[in-house]
Structure formats: structure tokens, C-alpha cells
Amino acid sequence: MTRSSANKAFAAGGLGLAIALFLGAYNFPDRAADAARYIFFLAGTMAVLSLILFVQKIPSPDSDVRWVRSVRNFTITLVVLGVYGLLIPWLGFFPASGLFMAVLGWLLGFRRPFFLLLGIAIILGFVYIVFAHFLGVPIPMGIWGE
Amino acid sequence: MAEFFLPAVMSLMNPAVLFSITVGTVVGIIVGAMPGLTATMAVALLIPVTFGMDPLVGLALMGGVYSGGMYGGAISSILLSTPGTPAAAATAFDGYPLTRQGKGGVALTVATWASFWGGILSTIALLLMAPALAKFSLRFGPPEYFVLSIMGLSSIVTLTKGSMVKGLMSGFLGLVLATVGMDPLSGFMRFTFGSMNLFDGVPFMPALIGLFSVSQILDLTAESHIVEDLSKTISSIKRSKLPKGLGPTITRGSIIGIIVADYNFSDVPV
Numbered sequence: 001m002t003r004s005s006a007n008k009a010f011a012a013g014g015l016g017l018a019i020a021l022f023l024g025a026y027n028f029p030d031r032a033a034d035a036a037r038y039i040f041f042l043a044g045t046m047a048v049l050s051l052i053l054f055v056q057k058i059p060s061p062d063s064d065v066r067w068v069r070s071v072r073n074f075t076i077t078l079v080v081l082g083v084y085g086l087l088i089p090w091l092g093f094f095p096a097s098g099l100f101m102a103v104l105g106w107l108l109g110f111r112r113p114f115f116l117l118l119g120i121a122i123i124l125g126f127v128y129i130v131f132a133h134f135l136g137v138p139i140p141m142g143i144w145g146e
Numbered sequence: 147m148a149e150f151f152l153p154a155v156m157s158l159m160n161p162a163v164l165f166s167i168t169v170g171t172v173v174g175i176i177v178g179a180m181p182g183l184t185a186t187m188a189v190a191l192l193i194p195v196t197f198g199m200d201p202l203v204g205l206a207l208m209g210g211v212y213s214g215g216m217y218g219g220a221i222s223s224i225l226l227s228t229p230g231t232p233a234a235a236a237t238a239f240d241g242y243p244l245t246r247q248g249k250g251g252v253a254l255t256v257a258t259w260a261s262f263w264g265g266i267l268s269t270i271a272l273l274l275m276a277p278a279l280a281k282f283s284l285r286f287g288p289p290e291y292f293v294l295s296i297m298g299l300s301s302i303v304t305l306t307k308g309s310m311v312k313g314l315m316s317g318f319l320g321l322v323l324a325t326v327g328m329d330p331l332s333g334f335m336r337f338t339f340g341s342m343n344l345f346d347g348v349p350f351m352p353a354l355i356g357l358f359s360v361s362q363i364l365d366l367t368a369e370s371h372i373v374e375d376l377s378k379t380i381s382s383i384k385r386s387k388l389p390k391g392l393g394p395t396i397t398r399g400s401i402i403g404i405i406v407a408d409y410n411f412s413d414v415p416v
Contacts, residue, residue, distance in 0.1 A: 014315055042318060049318065077363060081363075108367065
């Protein structure tokens with residue numbers, strides 16, 4: 001992807017966000033008219049900046065932008081992160097996190113099971129002791145209940 | 147002021163107070179280095195522990211935890227690019243690239259010295275200016291808050307490298323994110339999608355950790371090692387010395403920090 005096409009993609013994203021903000025604020029009730037006015041201002045400014053970015057000329061020659069250096073690993077990480085997010089409410093934080101770290105570590109090429117499991121146990125044990133036991137942070141338990 | 151200063155210094159020489167400062171600083175560094183736990187949170191957690199203590203020992207313990215926590219945030223910021231405390235977010239910009247070059251020890255040494263001198267200078271400034279600042283803070287109203295917010299936003303211009311349009315878009319994206327949650331004037335819930343977790347807005351620490359850590363995870367997928375220069379050993383990192391010529395930079399940073407902290411003293415979010 002070239003720098004100018006990356007800029008155009010960002011500009012399109014900015015415009016999309018501005019439209020979404022405008023539509024969101026349009027549905028605010030009358031009592032929140034001031035809040036809506038502020039959102040309209042932000043949406044308008046974002047739209048103008050996106051349009052400027054869209055039409056802005058890049059000094060030639062247009063350089064290549066390489067976002068992802070390893071497509072396989074990047075895709076694996078993205079998919080596993082997404083699955084992890086979906087699993088937390090169902091499986092609970094600790095089993096989902098353990099599974100996430102084990103699967104991601106293994107798929108990214110870490111082939112020492114003992115150290116992988118030991119690392120996971122230490123991290124999750126630490127999180128449990130500090131956050132769950134001492135600080136009492138509510139942690140999603142999923143199917144295991146409260 | 148001198149009549150209060152000397153007895154205060156003398157009371158700090160008490161072994162129990164010195165011990166509590168040491169323990170507090172060590173605990174603070176550990177807590178500060180953990181992403182998700184801030185120095186303020188550590189002090190809040192410590193309040194029940196200090197109930198049974200002598201007031202001076204308790205205050206020294208909390209001061210040690212707070213100071214240690216503020217420094218500890220730089221450790222994870224430099225080594226993992228994940229700020230331990232919100233104040234250490236900027237440390238990751240320069241500290242983590244040094245770690246990747248195998249100069250993590252140097253970065254930590256600089257952070258330690260800068261934190262020490264920054265702490266000493268800001269304490270002196272607080273001692274000298276606290277009464278005047280306390281009076282001044284009472285005169286702060288909405289216009290002053292507004293002007294300071296504008297000043298904070300104008301820093302986008304100085305922080306942006308390259309495209310100014312992208313810098314401004316990033317700044318406005320931040321303002322858009324800040325609209326999530328309850329509108330302070332009407333009480334209307336904006337963009338919360340019915341989630342109670344968003345009623346108070348996007349929480350700062352999770353946003354910070356997500357912004358730095360998740361992007362870091364994705365960035366590191368193509369790497370086999372975080373540190374590019376593996377010739378450095380752990381012992382060489384421990385022996386890292388402070389590079390020469392940093393005195394003026396540390397002094398300048400301390401003065402800027404004191405000014406920013408003065409704004410915070412006036413309860414103004416800059």
C-alpha cells in the first residue's frame with residue numbers, strides 16, 4: 001500500500017466516524033441539545049480534516065507503507081485476540097487467558113511447553129493474588145458462576 | 147518557615163520513619179511497575195494499613211509508596227512499552243526504542259536519576275510555593291479551566307511529527323473518545339450502548355494499556371526477539387552508567403514538571 005492510498009483510507013475512516021457521530025448526536029433528545037451541539041462540532045471538524053487529508057498531495061515519489069511484516073503471524077494474533085475476547089464471557093477470565101496465552105505462544109513458534117505453562121501459571125497466579133484476592137476486582141467467571 | 151523545617155527534618159531521622167520510607171518506596175516501585183495499578187491506587191489501598199501507625203510513620207510510608215510508584219511506572223514503560231502508571235506514558239516513546247537497541251539499562255539509569263532529581267526539586271518547589279499556590283488555586287474558575295484546556299490541546303502542534311492534519315485528527319479522535327459516558331450538563335448517556343462500564347466514560351488505565359500493549363503485541367508478531375542487540379548481557383545492563391551531559395535536560399524537565407504539577411495542584415487537568 002502506498003502512502004497516498006493509506007492516507008485516503010484513513011480519510012475515509014475519519015469521514016465514516018464523522019457521519020456516525022453526526023447520526024448518533026442527531027438522535028439525542030431535546031434536553032441534551034447542548035451535548036449534541038458539541039458532538040456536531042467534533043463531527044464537522046473531523047469531516048473537514050478528513051477531507052483535507054483525502055485531497056492532500058503527497059510529495060512524489062509516493063513511498064510504500066508496509067504495515068504488516070509477517071502476514072501469517074499478524075493474522076494468527078488478530079484471530080486469536082478476537083476469539084479470546086469472545087471466550088472471556090463464556091469461559092471466564094482465567095481459563096480463557098490461559099488458553100489464549102498457550103495457543104498464541106505455540107502458534108507464534110514458542111515450542112517449550114514446560115516454560116510456556118510455567119509462565120502462564122505464574123502470570124495468572126499473580127493476577128489472581130493481586131487483583132482478585134487483594135483488590136477484589138470483579139473478574140468474569142463465565143460458566144463457572146460467581 | 148525555617149522554624150517548621152528543621153524540626154520536620156529532624157523527625158524524619160527517626161529509624162522507624164526511615165524504615166517505613168524504605169519499605170514504602172520498594173513496595174511503590176513494585177506496584178508502579180505493574181500495568182493497571184497506579185501510585186494513587188497504591189496509596190488508597192495503604193490507608194487502612196496506616197490506621198494503627200504513628201501519623202508520621204504512616205505519612206512517610208504513603209509518601210514512599212507514592213514516590214516509588216511514580217518511578218516504578220517507568221520500568222514497564224521502558225522494558226515493555228506498557229506504562230505502569232499514566233504519568234509514565236511519555237517515557238515509552240524514547241525508553242522502549244532504547245530497550246530494543248539493547249540499551250534498556252541506560253534508559254532505566256536515566257529514568258532513575260531523572261526521577262530522583264525531579265522528586266527533590268519538586269519537593270523544594272512545593273515547600274516554597276505551597277501556601278501561595280493554595281491561595282491561587284481558589285481563584286480558578288471555568289474561564290481558567292477553559293484556557294488551560296486550550297493550552298493542553300495546543301500541545302498537539304508541538305508534539306506532531308510529519309503531517310499536521312493527522313496530528314489534529316488524532317487529537318480530535320481523543321476528544322471524540324472523551325464524549326463517551328454521561329454528559330456533565332444534561333446527564334444524558336452518550337455512546338454507551340447500554341453498557342454500565344461506559345457510564346463514567348472510557349476508563350483511563352484500560353485504554354492506556356490497550357493502546358500501548360495490544361498495538362505492541364501486533365507489532366511484535368514479526369519479531370523473534372524484542373531486543374535487537376542480544377550481545378548485551380543482564381550484568382552489562384545492571385552496570386549501565388548515566389550518559390554525560392544530561393544535567394541540563396534533567397533540570398529543564400524538572401522545571402517543566404514542577405510547572406505542570408502546579409497546574410495539577412490547582413486541580414486543573416492539563
